[in-house]
Amino acid sequence: MKELLEIGLQIAGWSLVALCIGSFWIPKVLGWREKLAGLTPLMRELWWTYSIYVWGSHVFFAVLALGFGDWLMGGTGAATAMCTFILLWWSVRVWLQFFGFDFDEIPDNATNRIAKGLLTLLFIGLVTLFAGLVCWNAGWLGGSR
């Protein structure tokens, strides 16, 4: 199980790197600039600020997965808390993917369908991995305790 989680962390880390790089294209593909043109300057500024900080958090999660895997699997209270926080983060994102966002305004073409499918797969994978890490740290998978 330990090896599986270690491989999972590597895959998750590099997938998050891909997500962070791919995020640079999201504003263009989804036409954010045009869609945001009608907002007041403050709302536009808040929009971009929030977006960049959420992106920054994803970069940090990638750094954690790739650089601090041993710590994340260390069985300490802090590691369990961090894994639980990231699990909650991505669980909410999965819920939003299925029940929150209204994707009707996004053009229904092959590229967008593939991108949506890959993103959904990534979010579900991250939830599964971090649920596994929480269980591992709690000692429920014959883990570190």
Place this chain on the structure above:
Amino acid sequence: MSTTEMEIGLRGAGLVLCGLVAANFVAAKRWNYAENLAAADTIVRQIFHVHCAYIIAIISALAVLCLGWPELLMDGPMGRAVSGFFGLFWGSRVVVQLTYYDRNLRRQDRGWDVFFLLVFLSLAAVFTLAAFA
């Protein structure tokens, strides 16, 4: 700076972060987020609310960490990495405030502008110090 002093600083930062969480809700009312977003596309409105909620979640989690377990933020490479990340997080918020936000709007609310600049600057200082403590 001693570990005890650093812990006091981090607990203080935790209180400030609680204030920032509350300030997010006040700001939403003061700047009429709902009204200003009413005419926007549904997906734009939804993404704005989601990003706003995630930012509040990350600040709340950090506040809990600072108030409950400040020693973890100085404990080993991981604690220092988290502190370093939040040092950058708040340091960059100072830069955003100074270089990106509308100057006229900042001038209209100069008192709050300076207040929040000092808040972000203090948070950046505390977390950067914790990273190197």
